[in-house]
Amino acid sequence: MNNNFDVIIIGSGPGGYVCAIRSAQLGFKTACVESRKTLGGACLNVGCIPSKSLLHSSELYHKAQKEFNNLGIETTNIKLNLSKMMNNKKKSVQILTKGIEFLFKKNKITHLKGKGLISSKNTVTVIDNSNKKTSYTTKNIVIATGSEPTSLPGIIIDEKIIVSSTGALSFDKVPKELIVIGGGYIGLELSSVWKRLGANVMVIEFLDHIIPGMDKNISTEFLKILNKQGINFKLESKVTRVSVVKNKAVVDFTNKKSLRRERIECDKVLIAVGRKSNIGEDVTKLDIKLDNQKKIQVNEKFETSIKNIYAIGDVIDKGPMLAHKAEDEGIAVAEIIAGQAGHVNYNVIPAVIYTSPEVAMVGKTEEQLKKENIKYNVGKFPFLANSRAKINNETEGFVKIISDEKTDKVLGVSMISAVAGTMIAELALAMEFGASAEDIARTCHAHPTHSEAVKEAAMAVDKRPIHF
Numbered sequence: 001m002n003n004n005f006d007v008i009i010i011g012s013g014p015g016g017y018v019c020a021i022r023s024a025q026l027g028f029k030t031a032c033v034e035s036r037k038t039l040g041g042a043c044l045n046v047g048c049i050p051s052k053s054l055l056h057s058s059e060l061y062h063k064a065q066k067e068f069n070n071l072g073i074e075t076t077n078i079k080l081n082l083s084k085m086m087n088n089k090k091k092s093v094q095i096l097t098k099g100i101e102f103l104f105k106k107n108k109i110t111h112l113k114g115k116g117l118i119s120s121k122n123t124v125t126v127i128d129n130s131n132k133k134t135s136y137t138t139k140n141i142v143i144a145t146g147s148e149p150t151s152l153p154g155i156i157i158d159e160k161i162i163v164s165s166t167g168a169l170s171f172d173k174v175p176k177e178l179i180v181i182g183g184g185y186i187g188l189e190l191s192s193v194w195k196r197l198g199a200n201v202m203v204i205e206f207l208d209h210i211i212p213g214m215d216k217n218i219s220t221e222f223l224k225i226l227n228k229q230g231i232n233f234k235l236e237s238k239v240t241r242v243s244v245v246k247n248k249a250v251v252d253f254t255n256k257k258s259l260r261r262e263r264i265e266c267d268k269v270l271i272a273v274g275r276k277s278n279i280g281e282d283v284t285k286l287d288i289k290l291d292n293q294k295k296i297q298v299n300e301k302f303e304t305s306i307k308n309i310y311a312i313g314d315v316i317d318k319g320p321m322l323a324h325k326a327e328d329e330g331i332a333v334a335e336i337i338a339g340q341a342g343h344v345n346y347n348v349i350p351a352v353i354y355t356s357p358e359v360a361m362v363g364k365t366e367e368q369l370k371k372e373n374i375k376y377n378v379g380k381f382p383f384l385a386n387s388r389a390k391i392n393n394e395t396e397g398f399v400k401i402i403s404d405e406k407t408d409k410v411l412g413v414s415m416i417s418a419v420a421g422t423m424i425a426e427l428a429l430a431m432e433f434g435a436s437a438e439d440i441a442r443t444c445h446a447h448p449t450h451s452e453a454v455k456e457a458a459m460a461v462d463k464r465p466i467h468f
C-alpha cells in the first residue's frame with residue numbers, strides 16, 4: 001500500500017467517518033484511523049444507536065403492558081426477555097457499523113486499524129493490536145477523536161456496579177434499584193429505559209432543575225412528566241461519595257439547601273455527569289492549543305494552532321457534544337480543505353432527548369434571550385389541543401416558538417412531544433431560511449398530524465391560534 005495520503009482522519013465516529021466520505025467524494029486520497037474493532041465511534045457502538053434501540057424496545061414493552069389493553073389489544077403474559085432485547089440492540093449496532101465499512105469501500109477510503117498518533121505535522125503513526133507501528137504521511141490531518149464519560153472526584157467507574165452509559169447499556173439483568181447521578185441527556189434517557197423495564201430509579205441532580213441549557217418551561221414540564229412515570233428525583237443534591245459494599249452501591253449525598261445528608265443503597269449507580277474530550281498525548285506533545293476545559297481550540301476553518309491539522313466534533317471548543325454537529329463539521333472541514341466554503345451554523349443545531357415523550361429544541365431559549373437583552377414574542381400550543389396527539393393518547397407536552405419582537409424572525413423553538421425529535425427538523429429548516437413565525441403560520445401543515453401544533457404555536461405568537 002502507498003503510505004501517502006491527502007487527508008488522514010483520526011477517529012471514525014459521526015464526525016470522522018462523515019469527513020472521510022466527504023473527503024473521498026472531493027477527490028482526496030483519504031484514510032481513517034480507528035482503534036475500536038468496529039467503525040462508528042461512541043455514537044454507533046456505545047452511545048446514540050444502542051441507547052435508541054433500548055429506548056425503542058423498552059417503550060414498546062411498556063406500552064404492551066400498560067396501554068395495549070385500552071386500545072382493545074388484549075395480550076396475556078407479557079414477559080421481558082432482556083438477553084433477546086440486548087441481542088436485538090447488538091444486531092442494530094452491527095448492521096450500522098458494517099454499513100460504514102461498506103461506505104468506506106464504496107468510496108475507496110483506507111481504513112487503518114489501530115491507535116492513531118500524530119507524530120509530526122505531516123505524519124500519523126498507527127499502532128495496531130500487535131503493537132506494530134506504521135507511519136503514514138499526509139498533507140492534512142483531521143482530529144476527530146470524540147469524548148468519553150467523566151466521573152466525579154473519588155468515584156471510580158468499574159462498569160459493573162458503578163457504571164457509565166456504556167455499562168448501563170449492557171446490564172444483564174434489570175437492577176432492582178438504580179441511582180442515576182446527573183439529570184441530563186444520558187441520565188434521563190437511561191432512567192427511562194430501566195424504569196420501563198422494571199427498575200426503581202432515582203435521579204440525583206446537582207442543580208435545582210433537570211436538563212440544564214434547555215428552556216425552563218420545558219425542564220419544569222418534563223420533570224412533572226418523568227415524575228408521573230415513576231422516576232424519582234433529588235434535586236439540588238451533591239453526591240459526596242459512592243462506595244461498593246458487598247456487591248451493592250452506597251450513595252451519600254447532601255441537599256445543598258437544607259444541608260440534610262442522605263445515604264441510599266442500590267444495585268447499580270449510573271454516573272451521567274457529562275463527557276470529556278479525548279485528547280491524546282500526541283496533541284499535548286505537539287502543543288496544539290487547548291481551552292480551559294481541555295478542548296482543542298479551532299478557528300472558523302476548524303484549524304488548530306497547527307495549520308494543516310484540523311479538529312472536529314466533541315474534541316473542539318465549539319458547539320454542543322452532539323453527533324449531528326460533528327457530522328456537519330466533518331463535511332465542512334473536508335470542503336474547507338478542498339478550498340470550498342464549508343460552514344456550520346452553530347445557532348441552528350437541534351438537540352433531542354429521546355425519552356417518551358421526546359424533548360427537542362433549536363436556537364435560543366427564553367432565558368438566553370433575556371440575558372442577551374433581546375426583545376421577543378412567545379407562542380405556545382399544547383398537544384392537549386392537537387387532534388392527532390389526542391387520537392394517539394400522546395397529549396403531554398407543548399410547542400413553544402420564540403420570535404423577535406420587531407422582525408418576527410424565529411429565534412428559538414422548544415418542545416415536548418411524542419415525535420419532537422422528528423418535528424424539530426422543520427424548525428431548524430425554518431431558522432436556516434430566516435423564517436418568521438408568520439411564515440410558519442401561513443405554511444399548510446397536513447391534518448391530522450402532530451406538526452399542526454407547530455403551525456398553531458406560530459399562530460399563537462400573534463395571539464390567534466385556532467384550536468386553543
Ligand code: NAI
Pocket residue numbers: 152181182183184185186187189204205206207210211212237238239272273274275320321322351352353354
Ligand atoms: P449532560 O451535560 O447532559 O448532563 C449532566 C448533568 O449532570 C447535568 O444536569 C449536571 O447538572 C449534572 N451534574 C453534574 N455534576 C453533578 C454532580 N456532582 N451531582 C449531580 N449531578 C451533577 O451530560 P450527559 O447526560 O452525561 O451527556 C453527555 C453528553 O452527551 C452531552 O453533552 C450530551 O449532549 C451528549 N448526549 C446526547 C444525547 C442526545 O443527543 N440525545 C444522548 C446522550 C448524550
